[in-house]
Amino acid sequence: MYDVIIIGGGPSGLMASVAASTYGAKVLLIDKGDKLGRKLAISGGGRCNVTNRMERKQLIEHIPGNGKFMHSPFSIFDNENIITFFEDLGIKLKEEDRGRMFPVSDKAKTVVDALINKMITLGVKVRTNCKVNDILFDDEKVHAVHLQDGSIVKTKNVIIASGGKSVPHTGSTGDGYPWAQKAGHTITELYPTEVPITSNEPFIQNKTLQGLALRNIELSVINPKGKTIITHEGDMLFTHFGLSGPAVLRCSQFVVKALKKFKTPTVEMQIDLMPSMHQEEVFQNIIKQLKNEPKKSVRNVLKGFLPERFLTFLFEYLNIDASLTAASLSHEDIRKLAAATKQFSIQVNGTLSIEKAFVTGGGVSVKEIEPKSMHSRKKNGLYFCGEVLDIHGYTGGYNITCAFSTGYTAGKSAAERVKS
Ligand SMILES: Cc1cc2nc3c(=O)[nH]c(=O)nc-3n(C[C@H](O)[C@H](O)[C@H](O)COP(=O)(O)OP(=O)(O)OC[C@H]3O[C@@H](n4cnc5c(N)ncnc54)[C@H](O)[C@@H]3O)c2cc1C
Secondary structure, eight states: EEEEEEESSSSHHHHHHHHHHHOOOOOOEEOOOSSOHHHHHHHHHHHHEEEOOOOHHHHHOOBTTTTTHHHHHHHOOHHHHHHHHHHHTTTOOOOOGGGGGETTTOOOOHHHHHHHHHHHTTTTTEEOOEEEEEEEEEEEBBBEEEEETTTEEEEEEEEOOOSSSSEEEGOOOSTTHHHHHHTOBBBBOOEEEOOOOEEHHHHHHHTTTTTEEEEEEEEEEETTTTOOEEEEEEEEEEOSSSSSSSSHHHHHHHHHHHHHHHSSSSSSEEEEEEEEHHHHHHHHHHHHHHSSSSSSHHHHHHHHHHHHHHHHHHHTTTTTTTTBGGGGGHHHHHHHHHHHHHHHEEEEEEEGGGGGGGGOOOOOOGGGGGGTEEEESSTTTTEEEGGBOOOOOTTTTTHHHHHHHHHHHHHHHHHHHOOO
16 A cells, blocks of 8 residues: 555656655655656746746745745745755756746756656656546545546545646646545636737737737736736737737736726736836937937838837837928827837737646635645645645746645655654
């Protein structure tokens, strides 16, 4: 009989198995796919964004979905522990922008293989191509897992590490939620997060801007009263259906929530293409440029003021005749241009589906989980870790950090429970 059975071989389950066996438990890890760590292998653009090196406070601020819950798991295994863990396995890591940590090899396989080798060295038994159909428990405690082939594997401790519902071809198909519900847990509403945003604006629908990337902008989500809900800086991309790119992904959950809360068909987003300048400064700046070369056309003088494709679009969108000489452009038009540079408004109407999202928002309510052990408050011997929980961060290593941290905490606690 196994002391601990872990369902799911994503980052949370893999780390749970390492911790549980390190602390002396006899461990079985089960995954329905043919390979372990499939989502981990495609994270961070296939280079595996192992963790993020930010300070604890900032780390938690970058986990908008119940980040505060992570204080306890981080007190047991945090981002620095993750870094040390991989370096001890001989995986050299490097820090990139915004604290993102990657293997020096730039290959996710390095990280996944290192984890798997560690598990094997520790004696973790692995079963792939093996789907868990159900978890068996009585009113009080866990007894066994029921496999798709009909067999039953007995155990007193089960760690659910089955992930969310996003990118289902990696095996994350939401299997853990009904088991949690059956055990008495609440599943908070599931929604897509870190997901591209859709828009019906004519300039999106007619693909005028498709493929255009805007760098170092500020993107905001605006409520129906005109107040800013959230602003994120970074890069963004216009696509054939709407918006994508890092700043867009970070704003996406606020769009989902605003559409739901205000029950409006669309929500406004605003792009600030020159975050370091006030609107008046932008206005004066344009005037200065036009005054310097009064005889040239507006189009030529302002070339380079904004990305060319966007500027050409703006002239048309704002009905500005860019063939006029610089001296003849009205102050009203210059004001319009400055305003659009600082607050270019886009109505957005939703996001791509939860399946196409990078991360699933919502999940097993953290109120029913002991944060120091990841043990269920509803059923003895039941543990949760990773994205199946109602915890989500921005992309940039935060979700993987949560998965490793909650996984380690669950594995360690389950092993300690076996010993006690
Ligand atoms: C393209 C992409 C890029 C990403 N980039 C980043 C990034 O840069 N930074 C970041 O922080 N996060 C990123 N993420 C999110 C991150 O990868 C996930 O949050 C993380 O993998 C979740 O880990 P997990 O262990 O909870 O679950 P998962 O990785 O989803 O693993 C769950 C495992 O459980 C198995 N399983 C499910 N049901 C069963 C069952 N019934 N029986 C047996 N096994 C089962 C599945 O086969 C799967 O292997 C990205 C996600 C995607 C899709």
